[in-house]
Amino acid sequence: MMRRARSILILAAGGAVLAPLCALGHGSEFLSAKLTLLPDAEVRLDVTADFGGNPLISDESTARSALADPVRLNVEGHLVALSDVTEPSVSQHQNWTEFAPASYLPSDTEAQEHQLITTTWSWRSETPEIVFEMPKGKIHDVLLWTRDEAAPAAPPKWMLLLAGDKSKAISVHWTPWWRRWQTVMASSFLVFAIGYFVSRNFTLRQRTL
Numbered sequence: 001m002m003r004r005a006r007s008i009l010i011l012a013a014g015g016a017v018l019a020p021l022c023a024l025g026h027g028s029e030f031l032s033a034k035l036t037l038l039p040d041a042e043v044r045l046d047v048t049a050d051f052g053g054n055p056l057i058s059d060e061s062t063a064r065s066a067l068a069d070p071v072r073l074n075v076e077g078h079l080v081a082l083s084d085v086t087e088p089s090v091s092q093h094q095n096w097t098e099f100a101p102a103s104y105l106p107s108d109t110e111a112q113e114h115q116l117i118t119t120t121w122s123w124r125s126e127t128p129e130i131v132f133e134m135p136k137g138k139i140h141d142v143l144l145w146t147r148d149e150a151a152p153a154a155p156p157k158w159m160l161l162l163a164g165d166k167s168k169a170i171s172v173h174w175t176p177w178w179r180r181w182q183t184v185m186a187s188s189f190l191v192f193a194i195g196y197f198v199s200r201n202f203t204l205r206q207r208t209l
Contacts, residue, residue: 029054029055029056029141030140030141030142030143030160031047031048031049031066031067031070031140031141031142031143032047032048032099032100032104032142032143032145033045033046033047033048033070033071033132033142033143033144033145033161034046034047034048034099034100034145034147035144035145035146035147035170036146036147036148036149037146037147037148037149037150037170037172037173038149038173039149039150039173040124040173040175041124041125041126041128041172041173041174041175042122042123042124042125042172042173043122043123043124043125043130043172044120044121044122045082045120045121045122046099046118046119046120047067047070047071047118047119047120047142048096048099048100048116048117048118049063049066049067049116049117049118049140050063050096050114050115050116051063051115051116051117052114052115052116053114053115056139056140057140060092060115060117063117064090064117066140067090067117067118067119068083068119069081069082069083069135070119070138070140070142071132071133071134071142071144071161072132072133072134072135073085073130073131073132073133074131074132074133074166075127079133079135082121083121085121085123086121086122086123088119088120088121089119089120090117090118090119090120091117091118091120092116092117092118093114093116093118094114094115094116095114095116096114096116099116099118100143100145101145101155101156101158104143104145104158125172125174127172127174128171128172128174129169129170129171129172130169130170130172131166131167131168131169131170132144132161132166132167132170133161133165133166133167134161134162134163134164134165134166135163135164136163136164137163138162138163139163141160141161141162141163142160142161143158143159143160143161144158144159144160144161144167145157145158145159146158146170150173
């Protein structure tokens with residue numbers, strides 16, 4: 001209960017004070033989940049844990065366990081594990097600035113060494129919006145933030161997910177089915193037209209010979 005109250009207080013305080021409240025030394029009490037919106041409904045989710053400064057994550061093994069199933073997709077009311085959608089990749093690094101919003105970073109982050117692990121899932125969304133949900137019983141809060149590659153200079157939008165919480169719907173760069181159908185048809189027509197004119201030109205040349 002106290003952990004939930006603390007997290008709600010952080011949310012109420014706003015992003016400007018998020019970093020000093022969250023930072024412990026050069027670590028963080030939260031998992032940082034960076035959602036990157038790419039063209040054609042492609043999305044990438046990078047979830048990062050700092051096992052060098054998180055009091056809830058004592059070592060690398062605990063970090064990897066926390067990152068195995070940090071959040072799930074809510075698909076029409078059903079929770080779907082990310083690993084059921086796509087195979088994740090795991091990397092170990094020290095680059096906090098790439099995987100957390102600027103307001104979330106401790107002020108001395110550049111001067112400190114980090115012990116970070118990031119698990120990455122990449123997939124193409126089948127719906128124009130995606131919703132994440134934290135299963136009940138999870139002990140690792142998740143700071144979910146969005147980076148839109150179509151507007152890289154825009155400040156990231158973020159929300160804090162606690163156990164049992166559901167994110168708001170996040171719009172992806174969805175290509176409507178009719179536009180995809182038109183694209184396929186246009187491409188097919190272009191290939192057919194090129195083939196027709198090449199074949200016709202070849203036939204005419206054969207006749208002149």
